[in-house]
Amino acid sequence: MDIKVRVWRQSGPSAGGKMVAYDVKGISPDASFLEMIDVLNETLILDGDDPIAFDHDCREGICGACSMVINGVAHGPEKATTTCQLHMRKFKDGDVIDVEPWRAAAFPVIKDLIVDRSAFDQIIQAGGYISAPTGTAPDAHATPVPKKDADLAFEAATCIGCGACVAACPNGSSMLFTAAKISHLGLMPQGQPERDSRVIDMLQAQDDAGFGGCTNAGECTMVCPKGIPLSLIGRLNSDYRKAITKR
Amino acid sequence: MAASGTLLVLFLFAHAAGNLKIFVGLPDFDHYAEWLRELGTPLLPHAWFLWIQRFGLLAAIGLHIWAATVLTIRAKKARPVKYAHRPKVQGSYAARTMRWGGVIIVLFVIWHILDLTLGVVNPATGDSDASQRVVQGFDPERWYVTLFYVLAVVAVGFHLRHGIWSAVRTMGQQTTKGERRAKAIALVLSVVLVAMYLSVPIAVTFGLVK
Numbered sequence: 245m246d247i248k249v250r251v252w253r254q255s256g257p258s259a260g261g262k263m264v265a266y267d268v269k270g271i272s273p274d275a276s277f278l279e280m281i282d283v284l285n286e287t288l289i290l291d292g293d294d295p296i297a298f299d300h301d302c303r304e305g306i307c308g309a310c311s312m313v314i315n316g317v318a319h320g321p322e323k324a325t326t327t328c329q330l331h332m333r334k335f336k337d338g339d340v341i342d343v344e345p346w347r348a349a350a351f352p353v354i355k356d357l358i359v360d361r362s363a364f365d366q367i368i369q370a371g372g373y374i375s376a377p378t379g380t381a382p383d384a385h386a387t388p389v390p391k392k393d394a395d396l397a398f399e400a401a402t403c404i405g406c407g408a409c410v411a412a413c414p415n416g417s418s419m420l421f422t423a424a425k426i427s428h429l430g431l432m433p434q435g436q437p438e439r440d441s442r443v444i445d446m447l448q449a450q451d452d453a454g455f456g457g458c459t460n461a462g463e464c465t466m467v468c469p470k471g472i473p474l475s476l477i478g479r480l481n482s483d484y485r486k487a488i489t490k491r
Numbered sequence: 492m493a494a495s496g497t498l499l500v501l502f503l504f505a506h507a508a509g510n511l512k513i514f515v516g517l518p519d520f521d522h523y524a525e526w527l528r529e530l531g532t533p534l535l536p537h538a539w540f541l542w543i544q545r546f547g548l549l550a551a552i553g554l555h556i557w558a559a560t561v562l563t564i565r566a567k568k569a570r571p572v573k574y575a576h577r578p579k580v581q582g583s584y585a586a587r588t589m590r591w592g593g594v595i596i597v598l599f600v601i602w603h604i605l606d607l608t609l610g611v612v613n614p615a616t617g618d619s620d621a622s623q624r625v626v627q628g629f630d631p632e633r634w635y636v637t638l639f640y641v642l643a644v645v646a647v648g649f650h651l652r653h654g655i656w657s658a659v660r661t662m663g664q665q666t667t668k669g670e671r672r673a674k675a676i677a678l679v680l681s682v683v684l685v686a687m688y689l690s691v692p693i694a695v696t697f698g699l700v701k
């Protein structure tokens with residue numbers, strides 16, 4: 245396959261950036277999107293150019309590092325798929341593909357396609373934990389959990405913190421991420437003691453980090469590689485209402 | 492957004508239902524308009540209740556616009572650099588047109604009050620009855636006014652389709668089944684409301700109400 249990619253190039257956090265076009269020739273349709281960039285980077289290095297900086301780690305769809313917006317869609321055209329699991333056969337010979345970093349004030353660009361996602365860590369630090377006594381691990385069946393709750397908690401816990409929801413949101417809001425985190429803890433008996441403070445503190449941290457406000461636009465869940473459902477945002481709203489009325 | 496929006500939706504339904512009275516007969520419609528002003532008497536002086544409603548409505552509109560403005564400013568700040576490749580709408584079209592849709596509706600409401608409440612941009616003479624303003628305002632010759640009303644009311648329909656569901660979600664609706672139900676209800680309510688509103692101007696323009 246011969247394609248053309250237009251990639252956002254930015255040499256550093258405070259440098260200006262622009263879209264730069266590159267021709268990529270002879271790419272296997274079975275290559276992943278990241279492998280295509282690897283191939284492109286090899287030619288860039290041979291030409292003495294700066295290779296395109298992009299985030300990646302597991303390359304098997306579980307770490308959430310491979311953030312890039314492909315033709316206006318976070319992680320590209322394939323539903324419920326990270327960029328590393330996206331294959332070139334989803335594109336056509338001769339396609340022009342635009343590749344950009346996540347765009348959010350809370351996720352500043354470090355270089356090219358790499359953004360700083362530590363704003364998510366700040367949200368987690370504000371309340372995305374439970375206080376558990378240390379010591380030997382308790383028996384797994386010591387605390388009964390209804391199957392329905394366990395399933396939903398597990399679904400919420402599959403969030404890999406990739407940030408695609410923020411990248412896609414027209415408001416630049418991280419509500420789906422925060423909702424996933426408060427849900428997977430709040431559905432468990434172990435998550436009850438901090439349930440009220442968790443939702444209040446995590447929302448505050450989210451606002452402080454410069455994310456926008458949620459208007460239930462629903463773009464987030466469409467691009468989420470783990471299919472985190474929008475309904476969890478309703479759960480967050482309900483938890484929040486209960487928490488502030490108790491205060 | 493949800494609380495003030497809910498008040499506005501209640502008004503929209505009451506208003507739409509009242510408009511349908513014109514199908515009973517023009518004098519009945521004027522009688523209804525007069526009743527709006529009589530409401531609350533003798534406890535309150537003439538037209539006071541109407542003014543209380545108007546202030547309540549203005550407050551709800553004000554709060555709604557204020558909240559929308561805050562959200563818009565936050566959204567702009569949260570994404571200072573735009574995407575070069577315009578993101579495609581994957582969620583709902585109605586959800587993505589809330590802001591411009593809202594602005595269009597406000598402009599429409601201003602025109603609409605000048606037209607049918609104050610009569611300033613209406614062909615009917617100064618101290619005309621409400622029914623005369625409706626009949627002459629939507630005269631077949633003034634089809635473009637009717638067209639404008641149709642477009643505005645359809646914009647209201649889109650606004651509500653997302654708005655009603657979104658309000659339910661904001662109040663804590665959280666199951667997938669409930670989500671489907673809430674979306675269906677929002678769609679049905681919006682379609683019914685649009686049909687109720689459109690029936691009057693269209694009936695007048697096509698000569699069914701004279």
Ligand code: HEM
Pocket residue numbers: 503506510524527545596600603604607608621625640643644647688689691692
């Ligand atoms: C298209 C069908 C509609 C018709 C035939 C219609 C008709 C009328 C009439 C006759 C009045 C004056 C009532 C009076 O002075 O006694 C009025 C007032 C008003 N209408 Fe409508 N209307 C329509 C749609 C709408 C929509 C879609 C909205 C809002 C988005 C709206 C908002 C208002 C407001 C705010 C007033 C002023 C209420 C007041 O006097 O305090 N109308 N309408």
Ligand code: SF4
Pocket residue numbers: 308402403404405406407408409410420421424464467468469470471472
């Ligand atoms: S909610 Fe989905 S899109 Fe958002 S960070 Fe988690 S896995 Fe990524």
Ligand code: FES
Pocket residue numbers: 299300301302303304305306307308309310326327328329
């Ligand atoms: S590189 Fe780990 S999810 Fe893509």
